[in-house]
Amino acid sequence: MPELKFYLLGSPRIEYQGELIKLERRKALALLAYLAVTGKPCNRDYMATLLWSEYNEKSARASLRRILTVIKKTPIDAYLGVDRQNIWLKHSDDLWIDIQQLQDIQDDILDVESLEAIINLYQSGFMSGFSLKDSLTFDSWQSLQAQTFQQVLLEKIDQIVHRLIDFNEMDQAIKFLRYSIAIDPLNDTAQRQVIRLYAISGQRSAALKQYETYCKLLEQELGVEPHEETQRLYEAIKSDNVDNILTAKRIILGNLPPTPALVIGRENAIEEVKARLGITNERVDFTTIVIQGWPGIGKTTLSSLIAHDREIHEVFPDGVLWTSLGDKPNLLAEMLTWARALNLSDASESTSIEDLSTRLSAILRDKRMLIIIDDAWEAGHASPFKIGGRRCATLITTRMNHVAHGLANRPEDIYKLPILSTDAALHLLRTLAPQVVENKPAESVELVNDLEGLPLAIQVAGRLLRAEMSMGWDISDLIQELREGTRLLNAQAPADRIDLANETTPTVAVLLQRSTQHLDATTRERFALLGVFAPKPATFDQNAIAAVWAIDDPRATIRILVDRGLLEPIGSGRFQIHALLVMLAKSMF
Incomplete structure (x- = not known):
């Protein structure tokens, strides 16, 4: 023992x-x-x-x-x-x-x-009631672990429930669904499934009571109604419509990340992506949408919000599949995760990505699912995951311009995620460091303007300012250091960017350097030379770039930097580089 x-x-x-x-x-x-x-x-x-x-x-x-x-x-x-x-x-x-x-x-x-x-x-979750108020990085790590462990447990319960249903062990399935609801009472999928199983097993009163209790909870907590599919199931039970009860579906939520804890100023972006999918126009375009934008602008956060969105679940009742690739993905492992979520038999015996992709495509041929491929660095990495049938939609995020164009069916299918507005950026900073914004309103506005509305930069700056303010120190010097960039680049990234595999807490500079580390030496040197341009914002034309690089024709290198998401064309032959990337370029001299 x-x-x-x-x-x-x-x-x-x-x-x-x-x-x-x-x-x-x-x-x-x-x-x-x-x-x-x-x-x-x-x-x-x-x-x-x-x-x-x-x-x-x-x-x-x-x-x-x-x-x-x-x-x-x-x-x-x-x-x-x-x-x-x-x-x-x-x-x-x-x-x-x-x-x-x-x-x-x-x-x-x-x-x-x-x-x-x-x-x-499991009881009440991971390290319930424990926190370190003076260690924000650990607290963020702890919160991320709690969400991850909860998601793992809920997914395993879901798998067991469906095995029990296959063996017609309804009472046991109901018991485990109630465990799931106790862990996450607002989980509409589990609520709908337990209501359905009550009805199938002849417990009509219990089914109706479960629905009514759930409605009260949603009204109290969120002020909303259940999903339309859950409402239809309720009406079917009330009218004793056996066929509708038996055909009620479950939503597969494969490998989703936790819901982002802090999101401000992205309401319009969410509606824009939904509109491009056709959802807010009362029709659905089963197409491919690519979200492209600067490093740190919040592409993963936006796609996470879409993945957890209630309207999305209604339009795609067969579920959401998610994968995040990065620059060095394990494609087979990610594909196997989807295979397990879709209950593909003998998936673990497959050694070929192509074989798995073909088999998963067959499963999804007539389903209505949303497929999300996050952080694609190469079009070839994402292609095997485009397994949706004619009734599926695919959402892809990338920082790379050439990847966006390689994966989108049409240029209009690329959505350039904008920076935060000044109001939204200030709201985010106020949420993270309320005393700073209250005591230094003018300096706070100048700071968010200098950081050009980049969520990653504002989150890191807000954390640093809050910590220094809590010690009773004057933060004027820190604000100036953040505006100049050195302190910001050397600061630790938010906890959701912690590299657990390599036991490192990356700095902001390290995160940004992921976009430059694959450049050849000459292109990397030329990117560094762009640090001579003053930000707020840094815009320039081809002739200015040629002068700084001391070459006659800069177009080949410009193409590479645009493809890597490090430079952005803004029309009329001019280009823009984000303030944080200017800071990075200066640090590389």
């Missing part, structure tokens, strides 16, 4: 031989929780940055050493590995971590009893 037990689901605690271990510092528990979740050695500098994100490097390392001293005073010391570079937990039969049970269900097919045991462990 394990002697050391980590309980991270629900209120976090650690026990040794059945007794609670009292840790003197909350960050000691935070450190151990992170090691337990990742399950591998973590770089010391990374951990210092994660837990003391607002400290300088020297102070953060010193604080980490003090926390390790606290842990060494407890029985956990025997299970902790520490060297000059890394920190890790020594896994053995004597160590038990509840979160590992939940992590294991991502790949395993569980029986009903095993899943129920995990649900009992």
Whole structure:
């Protein structure tokens, strides 16, 4: 029997031989929780940055050493590995971590009893009630993990429910659906399914009561009505229309990211994408739409909002499939995730992307689904995922101009995501750092204007300003540093950009450099030279570029930078580069 037990689901605690271990510092528990979740050695500098994100490097390392001293005073010391570079937990039969049970269900097919045991462990979620108010990066990581673990559990419950339905075990299926509703009461898919199963199993009164309870909850929490399909199911049950009850569908939500926690100023963009899909025009264009824009402008956030949108679920009742590719995608692994979501038999035995793509296309031939392919860097990477039939639509995001044109059927199918308006950008900054905007209104407006409405830049700036303001320091110098760019480029990116695989918290500069690292040396040098242009905004013509680069014909290099999303044509032979990219270019001199 394990002697050391980590309980991270629900209120976090650690026990040794059945007794609670009292840790003197909350960050000691935070450190151990992170090691337990990742399950591998973590770089010391990374951990210092994660837990003391607002400290300088020297102070953060010193604080980490003090926390390790606290842990060494407890029985956990025997299970902790520490060297000059890394920190890790020594896994053995004597160590038990509840979160590992939940992590294991991502790949395993569980029986009903095993899943129920995990649900009992889950309780109120990941590290419920725990936070580090002076470590925003850790709190953001914790929130992201909580959402991810919840999504994993809900998807596994959904798989088990449909296995139970296949075996006609309706009572068991209803029980697990109620578990799902307890975790996420506003999950319309689960609510609709449990109402349907009550009706199928002869519990008509329970079905009607479930619907009425759900309606009251939606009205109280959101002020809205259930999905149209759920309403139709209710009417079918009331009128005893057996055929409509039996044919009610479930929505497949394959591999969706969590709903973005903070989104401001994107209402028009959401409606624009819906309009391009035809949804707001009371018709649906089953087409391909490509969202293209600057790095950090919020393409992934916008597509996440679309994926979770209620109207989208109504128009595409067979579900939403999501994948995020990046510059080095594992195409087969991503395709297998979709195959599992669609219950494709023997999918794990496939070794060919082409074979899987063909088989998935056959499944979707007559379905109405929305397919979302996020962060495509090459048209060839995205093409196998365009598996929708004539009643499906595909939404693709990319920073690359040539990828957008390579994947869109028509030029008008490309939507250039705009920067935030000044009002929306100021609203976002006010949400993140309310005291700053209140005390420094003029400087705040100047800051968001200098950052040219880029959500990534404003979020990072807002976090830095809030942290400095909370210490009672004057923030005038910091605002000036942010406007000049150096402090902003060296700041850590938001938590949803943390690179868990490589144990790094990327800076803003590192995120942006993903767009430049694949350029050849000459093109990279010429991009850096664009830093001589003054932002706010930086616009120039071909002749100005030729002068800066000291060449006669700059068009070949301009084409490359436009294709990479680093330069944008604005008409009349002129081009624009975003202020944050100007800052990056200057840093590369």
